[in-house]
Amino acid sequence: MAIKLEISEEKEVYRSSYFPEYVRPKIYDPGLDETIKRLTPEKIEKAYQAVFGKETARIKAIVETCIHCGLCAEACQWYLSNDRDPTYAPVAKVKMTAWELMKRKGKVDAGLVYDIARIVFTECNICHRCSLYCPFGLDITFIIGLVRRFCFLLGVVPQRMFDQNQTFMATANQVWMSQSDYIDTLFWREEEGMYELKNLRIPMDKEGVEVVWFPLAAEPKTGPYHIDRIAKIFQVAGVDWTMVTMNDYWDSSNMPMFIRDFFTMQRIVKGLYENAARLRAKKLVLTE
Amino acid sequence: MGFLESVALYNFLRGPMVWITFIIFIVGSIYRIYTLINLAKKEKVVLPFINIKAAIKSWLHWLIPFASRNWRLKPYFTTFTFLFHTGIVFVPIFLYAHNALWYESWGISWWTLSETVADVWSIFVIIGCLFFIGRRIFDPTVRFVTSYSDFVFVFICLFTFLTGFLAHYQWILPYRAMLNLHIMFGEIMLIAIPLTRLTHMYYFFFTRAWMASQTAIWKIKDW
Numbered sequence: 001m002a003i004k005l006e007i008s009e010e011k012e013v014y015r016s017s018y019f020p021e022y023v024r025p026k027i028y029d030p031g032l033d034e035t036i037k038r039l040t041p042e043k044i045e046k047a048y049q050a051v052f053g054k055e056t057a058r059i060k061a062i063v064e065t066c067i068h069c070g071l072c073a074e075a076c077q078w079y080l081s082n083d084r085d086p087t088y089a090p091v092a093k094v095k096m097t098a099w100e101l102m103k104r105k106g107k108v109d110a111g112l113v114y115d116i117a118r119i120v121f122t123e124c125n126i127c128h129r130c131s132l133y134c135p136f137g138l139d140i141t142f143i144i145g146l147v148r149r150f151c152f153l154l155g156v157v158p159q160r161m162f163d164q165n166q167t168f169m170a171t172a173n174q175v176w177m178s179q180s181d182y183i184d185t186l187f188w189r190e191e192e193g194m195y196e197l198k199n200l201r202i203p204m205d206k207e208g209v210e211v212v213w214f215p216l217a218a219e220p221k222t223g224p225y226h227i228d229r230i231a232k233i234f235q236v237a238g239v240d241w242t243m244v245t246m247n248d249y250w251d252s253s254n255m256p257m258f259i260r261d262f263f264t265m266q267r268i269v270k271g272l273y274e275n276a277a278r279l280r281a282k283k284l285v286l287t288e
Numbered sequence: 289m290g291f292l293e294s295v296a297l298y299n300f301l302r303g304p305m306v307w308i309t310f311i312i313f314i315v316g317s318i319y320r321i322y323t324l325i326n327l328a329k330k331e332k333v334v335l336p337f338i339n340i341k342a343a344i345k346s347w348l349h350w351l352i353p354f355a356s357r358n359w360r361l362k363p364y365f366t367t368f369t370f371l372f373h374t375g376i377v378f379v380p381i382f383l384y385a386h387n388a389l390w391y392e393s394w395g396i397s398w399w400t401l402s403e404t405v406a407d408v409w410s411i412f413v414i415i416g417c418l419f420f421i422g423r424r425i426f427d428p429t430v431r432f433v434t435s436y437s438d439f440v441f442v443f444i445c446l447f448t449f450l451t452g453f454l455a456h457y458q459w460i461l462p463y464r465a466m467l468n469l470h471i472m473f474g475e476i477m478l479i480a481i482p483l484t485r486l487t488h489m490y491y492f493f494f495t496r497a498w499m500a501s502q503t504a505i506w507k508i509k510d511w
Contacts, residue, residue: 056327056330057327065495066485068434070430071365091433092432131499132503132511133357133358136495137496139499
């Protein structure tokens with residue numbers, strides 16, 4: 001008896017009920033799939049009113065100027081790397097998210113919120129290239145950011161991004177690194193670097209310096225060799241520099257910005273600037 | 289056909305309707321610009337960051353054909369969009385027949401285009417309209433974001449120029465019927481400018497100024 005093998009090459013697909021063209025592989029993300037179950041029409045409308053309710057010049061100018069020419073598409077890496085799929089074009093993303101919300105005045109169901117969250121969080125990097133290609137210079141990413149804010153207010157955010165945000169709330173950096181860990185890492189890297197460069201110093205909390213360097217939290221955590229490399233460069237270049245260890249605000253990767261958690265985002269930026277001001281530093285250098 | 293050809297319709301379109309059109313067009317435009325600037329004043333981050341020097345650079349780069357990267361990437365689109373937009377602004381202003389109307393009514397006139405230039409330019413505007421319509425139908429990216437209003441805008445411009453051109457040569461319809469249609473579409477177009485997304489005529493300068501100011505802070509070019 002021959003065994004009939006059935007191998008299905010096709011993956012399960014997700015098809016939006018609002019936009020038939022929007023077809024994507026099916027994924028499971030608790031941050032999206034579980035949170036949309038908690039939504040009610042009132043909550044959605046409240047969040048919509050909080051973000052789009054007040055008429056502002058920037059939203060008005062963007063919505064009333066866009067003539068749907070599709071020239072922004074050429075700028076988008078998502079569009080170019082997905083065989084020019086129309087649903088990845090920046091203007092299409094705005095159409096499927098902000099315009100749809102505005103057209104329905106926020107009276108939408110959870111299914112659309114899922115689509116919207118998936119589009120703005122997982123298919124746009126907020127890189128601003130589309131604005132540079134738009135004949136009107138419309139700030140498309142500003143609209144995407146507003147929609148992210150709308151999703152954040154509803155709690156519909158991919159789990160990893162939300163988790164990172166909570167890490168920032170708790171520790172002001174991305175990787176759960178404590179202050180003592182951080183100081184310890186810097187001493188360790190100073191010691192390691194000394195074998196290669198004589199008298200290498202990693203100055204900490206030095207006042208009146210020219211440059212204060214804020215690393216990404218991933219550098220002391222997973223790529224510690226970056227620290228002594230940068231230190232060597234600073235030392236050889238003769239730059240008067242320092243790193244901040246006096247409190248927790250030293251991580252420049254402001255992840256709350258990406259989900260538009262304004263409160264945490266503000267705390268981080270304020271912390272960094274206050275530290276620099278306390279040391280009377282002239283310049284801030286951040287790791288990109 | 290009788291109504292379209294009638295002198296009564298012509299008199300209405302050339303009399304009170306012209307006044308209504310120009311009042312809506314001018315007052316509406318001023319109102320739109322005024323409200324936008326007023327709204328911008330209420331936002332803390334817009335007006336203090338406007339950088340006029342960067343804005344002027346940005347305007348020039350996007351108002352000159354092939355002066356920005358995206359214009360160079362799309363040569364056909366750029367050619368047609370510039371012929372279309374310059375045509376739609378300058379041909380009506382500098383057309384001999386329109387000048388004659390101004391002269392008849394108010395005794396004023398100015399420099400005019402020669403008939404050949406005006407004809408060729410009008411044909412380019414019509415071809416541009418057809419190109420835009422074709423793009424909206426056949427380019428999947430553009431088709432996905434196109435709404436009915438986008439077609440309506442293009443068709444208003446198309447019919448205005450087409451009827452004007454045909455009226456001049458007195459083809460297809462009787463002269464007066466075509467002329468009435470031409471005046472009607474022209475007036476619809478002028479009224480539509482402040483009321484619809486055709487306001488991009490003015491908003492171009494505001495949105496570009498804002499983006500140029502932002503990119504000037506990031507020390508990059510937006511063209």
